[in-house]
Amino acid sequence: MTLLADWLRNQTDDETLASVFIAMADAGAEIAAVLRQAPIAGQTGLAGATNVQGEAQKALDVISNDIVLNHLRPNPHVSILISEELDEAVEVSSQGQFIVATDPLDGSSNLDVNVTVGTIFSILPADGGLLQKGSAQLGAGYVAYGPATSMVLRLVGQTAVFTLGSDGGWTLILGAASVPEASGEYAINTARERFWDSATKGYVTENVAGETGAAGKRYNMRWVGSMVADIHRILMRGGIFLYPLDSETVSKGGRLRLLYEANPMAWLVEGAGGKSTTGRERILDVMPVDIHQRVPVILGSAEEVARVEAWYRKAG
Numbered sequence: 526m527t528l529l530a531d532w533l534r535n536q537t538d539d540e541t542l543a544s545v546f547i548a549m550a551d552a553g554a555e556i557a558a559v560l561r562q563a564p565i566a567g568q569t570g571l572a573g574a575t576n577v578q579g580e581a582q583k584a585l586d587v588i589s590n591d592i593v594l595n596h597l598r599p600n601p602h603v604s605i606l607i608s609e610e611l612d613e614a615v616e617v618s619s620q621g622q623f624i625v626a627t628d629p630l631d632g633s634s635n636l637d638v639n640v641t642v643g644t645i646f647s648i649l650p651a652d653g654g655l656l657q658k659g660s661a662q663l664g665a666g667y668v669a670y671g672p673a674t675s676m677v678l679r680l681v682g683q684t685a686v687f688t689l690g691s692d693g694g695w696t697l698i699l700g701a702a703s704v705p706e707a708s709g710e711y712a713i714n715t716a717r718e719r720f721w722d723s724a725t726k727g728y729v730t731e732n733v734a735g736e737t738g739a740a741g742k743r744y745n746m747r748w749v750g751s752m753v754a755d756i757h758r759i760l761m762r763g764g765i766f767l768y769p770l771d772s773e774t775v776s777k778g779g780r781l782r783l784l785y786e787a788n789p790m791a792w793l794v795e796g797a798g799g800k801s802t803t804g805r806e807r808i809l810d811v812m813p814v815d816i817h818q819r820v821p822v823i824l825g826s827a828e829e830v831a832r833v834e835a836w837y838r839k840a841g
């Protein structure tokens with residue numbers, strides 16, 4: 526049995542970087558414990574505030590953000606925390622050499638119906654400043670609070686999957702996750718069809734036509750509404766996740782956030798052999814101009830992502 530600390534020792538000689546992963550893993554274990562008991566503790570519903578993106582914060586969004594901050598605060602190696610739930614970047618330690626960007630609770634609309642939610646994080650070098658391309662990440666991870674609590678991590682090597690034990694420790698389940706190159710499963714919110722661009726319409730129409738269309742094979746569709754849950758399924762058995770630019774989100778640049786949703790997920794999926802794109806460029810090559818910047822997100826099995834890219838090239 527390989528435990529988290531052993532795995533980290535194999536991935537890096539840098540104990541300071543490893544300590545940031547451990548702090549986030551501890552935060553994830555604490556959030557898992559809170560979520561399990563939340564309906565009993567009355568930690569449900571709205572917090573009564575909106576975040577900088579104008580979204581209503583749930584009580585558990587705020588609690589999860591506090592848990593992450595509490596675990597990072599004592600760590601002298603963390604310079605700055607960027608969070609979906611914090612309007613501004615927060616200084617953690619003036620001497621720290623790492624920036625952490627986090628979506629403390631992803632998929633929070635699924636909380637009150639007991640469907641999988643998650644925590645996403647990205648680790649960047651502090652000397653690169655607040656706005657860095659995803660390709661500069663030193664590592665990333667997510668925790669998926671499902672039937673089991675899973676954690677997926679990557680430094681610069683392979684993407685690994687852990688499970689939380691009843692003792693609060695993390696055990697390695699899969700050392701090298703591998704997203705199958707081909708898949709017949711796609712994830713997109715089809716209720717947004719009337720806003721889609723021609724590339725998205727073209728790709729999905731082909732999928733719906735299945736073996737009777739140009740794709741020549743049958744497709745199935747899954748949409749959890751928690752990016753973490755959708756990406757975890759794709760990481761384990763393949764598929765593609767799309768939250769493309771559409772006519773409603775175009776003015777904001779997309780729906781999902783670059784620094785703490787798209788970049789860490791792209792880092793993890795690419796580490797498992799999958800691909801990531803905005804449709805027109807690799808997600809990890811996008812230069813951010815704002816810490817809460819949004820971006821179109823297309824991630825998953827290489828063949829499927831390549832098909833979407835081909836549709837974007839055709840659209841011009």
Ligand code: AHG
Pocket residue numbers: 580609628630631632633634714750751752753
């Ligand atoms: P968050 O709860 O952090 O705001 O993120 C929700 C995101 C993502 O998890 C999910 O894929 C997407 O929003 C769902 O969007 P729709 O409501 O359009 O389905």
Ligand code: MN
Pocket residue numbers: 628630631632752786
């Ligand atoms: Mn999110």
Ligand code: MN
Pocket residue numbers: 586609628629630631632633
């Ligand atoms: Mn969130």
